[in-house]
Amino acid sequence: MMKWTLFTPELFYVAMAAVFFVGSLQRRVDSRRLYRWAVVLAGVGLAVTVACTRLEGFLFFDSYKVDLFSQFFKVLIALGTFFVVLVCSELYGIDPRKHAEFYFLLSVCTLAMMMLVSAVELLTIYIALELSSYSLYLMVPMRHRADAYVESGVKYFMVGATASAMMIFGLSYLFGMTHTTYVAEIVRVLPHLLHQPAVLVGLVLTLAGFFFKQALFPFHVWAPDVYQGAANQVTTYIATASKMAAAAMVIRFVALTTGHSETLIQLLMVLSVLSMTFGNLVAIIQKDIKRLLAYSSIAHAGYMLVGILCMTQRGYAGAVYYAMAYLIMNFACFMVIIKVADDGHNLQIKELAGLHKRSPLLAMTLMLALFGLAGIPPTLGFTGKFLVFAAALEKGYLLLVVIGMINATISLYYYLIVIKAAYLLEPVREYPPVRVDTWTRILSIVLVIAMIYVGIFPDRFVALSEAAVAVLP
Numbered sequence: 074m075m076k077w078t079l080f081t082p083e084l085f086y087v088a089m090a091a092v093f094f095v096g097s098l099q100r101r102v103d104s105r106r107l108y109r110w111a112v113v114l115a116g117v118g119l120a121v122t123v124a125c126t127r128l129e130g131f132l133f134f135d136s137y138k139v140d141l142f143s144q145f146f147k148v149l150i151a152l153g154t155f156f157v158v159l160v161c162s163e164l165y166g167i168d169p170r171k172h173a174e175f176y177f178l179l180s181v182c183t184l185a186m187m188m189l190v191s192a193v194e195l196l197t198i199y200i201a202l203e204l205s206s207y208s209l210y211l212m213v214p215m216r217h218r219a220d221a222y223v224e225s226g227v228k229y230f231m232v233g234a235t236a237s238a239m240m241i242f243g244l245s246y247l248f249g250m251t252h253t254t255y256v257a258e259i260v261r262v263l264p265h266l267l268h269q270p271a272v273l274v275g276l277v278l279t280l281a282g283f284f285f286k287q288a289l290f291p292f293h294v295w296a297p298d299v300y301q302g303a304a305n306q307v308t309t310y311i312a313t314a315s316k317m318a319a320a321a322m323v324i325r326f327v328a329l330t331t332g333h334s335e336t337l338i339q340l341l342m343v344l345s346v347l348s349m350t351f352g353n354l355v356a357i358i359q360k361d362i363k364r365l366l367a368y369s370s371i372a373h374a375g376y377m378l379v380g381i382l383c384m385t386q387r388g389y390a391g392a393v394y395y396a397m398a399y400l401i402m403n404f405a406c407f408m409v410i411i412k413v414a415d416d417g418h419n420l421q422i423k424e425l426a427g428l429h430k431r432s433p434l435l436a437m438t439l440m441l442a443l444f445g446l447a448g449i450p451p452t453l454g455f456t457g458k459f460l461v462f463a464a465a466l467e468k469g470y471l472l473l474v475v476i477g478m479i480n481a482t483i484s485l486y487y488y489l490i491v492i493k494a495a496y497l498l499e500p501v502r503e504y505p506p507v508r509v510d511t512w513t514r515i516l517s518i519v520l521v522i523a524m525i526y527v528g529i530f531p532d533r534f535v536a537l538s539e540a541a542v543a544v545l546p
Contacts, residue, residue: 079130079139082122082147083187089114090180097173104172108162111176115151115158118183122151135255136194143191145393145541146321149400150190153314154183156404157306159516166304166417168217175215179310182208186318193256195244198322202240202282205318206233209311216304217417225302232295236285243278246271256329263329273336280326286319288367289374290348300367301419308363309407312370313400320377320396324389327381328545341382342473348375349480357487362420365487366406369446372484373399379477380461383468389542391460394535398445398457398527405442405520409435413507428495432507436495438517441524443488448481453528460535 077084092114096107126144131137157179167175185205192198210233214226248254250272251262266272281292288296300308330337352372359365377399380392412435413428414420429436445454458481462474509517527534 086184093177111158115155119151119155136197138193140544142541146190147187149317157310178208190321195254212307213303225298229299240282243275246275283322287374293371297364297367300363305411345375345378353483383464388464390538391464393538395457398453402442402445409439425494426498426500447485447488451528456531
């Protein structure tokens with residue numbers, strides 16, 4: 074008999090998706106009512122996920138593993154979903170007739186990503202990844218009156234389908250060489266087969282599917298156009314919650330090698346350096362803030378990979394902490410974008426001019442978030458970079474750390490451009506006032522406190538990250 078309580082968070086999001094599916098069948102849709110339902114259900118979903126953090130066990134013939142690692146990332150995914158739903162009160166970027174479908178796809182994607190981080194069988198992993206991907210493929214083109222950005226949805230689908238094909242090809246190699254689809258068995262067999270090229274090719278092609286979700290160079294080509302082309306709330310979801318599932322799976326699959334493959338380590342080093350350097354250099358010339366954050370995400374995927382490629386418990390823990398920090402900082406940036414561009418248009422950096430006068434709280438939230446992304450103390454972004462770089466130094470990767478620190482310095486330049494616009498530039502024309510409701514004000518204060526507190530007192534969160542990765546091989 075299966076222990077269905079282990080599947081409680083996923084079952085809740087199945088029910089949540091069902092609620093909005095029924096809502097999508099209604100002839101007349103009340104957007105405000107849908108929003109209230111979404112906030113309540115997303116909040117309850119987060120509470121349910123947190124309550125199930127300590128559960129452990131297997132489901133579905135041992136193809137589904139519930140442990141602290143998977144549950145920790147489920148909490149991050151649920152938190153990201155809740156944050157995104159909170160900023161959907163003015164969902165101008167999406168046709169009002171499609172609001173129910175938007176919340177439905179959001180619920181299905183969250184469900185799929187939760188299944189992805191618990192899946193420990195190759196076909197289960199692939200199906201969960203595809204379910205999450207196709208939900209996002211449908212959400213991106215939902216933008217209202219944005220014919221100019223239809224191409225971004227097509228590009229996202231085409232590049233994603235290519236990455237999926239590469240991934241299933243890699244999974245077939247792993248199955249062919251190990252004669253099993255269960256991750257636990259692969260862990261036992263794989264270290265003895267890493268000298269065979271077919272195994273390494275299979276592992277790299279499999280990781281390509283997750284690198285695509287992370288927007289790691291050279292699997293990044295979709296990110297700038299999709300960030301720019303999707304509605305602001307959809308971009309926020311892609312940039313926050315969806316990155317958590319990708320990070321979890323990259324960590325899980327790299328951990329399969331148990332540090333026995335020097336070739337894989339060298340390949341990951343090259344990808345990390347290229348991703349950091351390319352993302353930061355191209356971000357410098359961006360005028361659209363969503364495109365800037367897209368290239369920034371490419372660079373941050375490289376930083377996170379620094380911790381993962383160490384293939385040590387400390388490196389994995391640093392990457393987990395970095396993922397949590399990135400979720401909070403990136404959401405803070407996008408929340409400000411959504412509130413300033415309240416009609417759903419794409420925000421240019423110059424439109425932030427005078428933001429400190431129009432909304433001091435949002436300006437401070439944006440400044441702290443960008444300082445965190447740049448790795449300035451005492452923010453949690455600094456602690457995240459410190460942890461992954463410390464793990465790399467412990468392994469003797471001094472050159473990699475130096476390159477990472479140089480890239481962090483480069484990134485400070487374009488983050489300061491945005492802060493300069495918000496605090497020092499005077500608007501060339503009169504911009505409308507920024508409406509900040511009570512919930513946005515509360516959320517901004519919570520984010521500001523979190524970005525400072527977790528950065529100054531990281532011990533408890535680092536310990537939680539270390540406990541989460543302790544279950545890995």
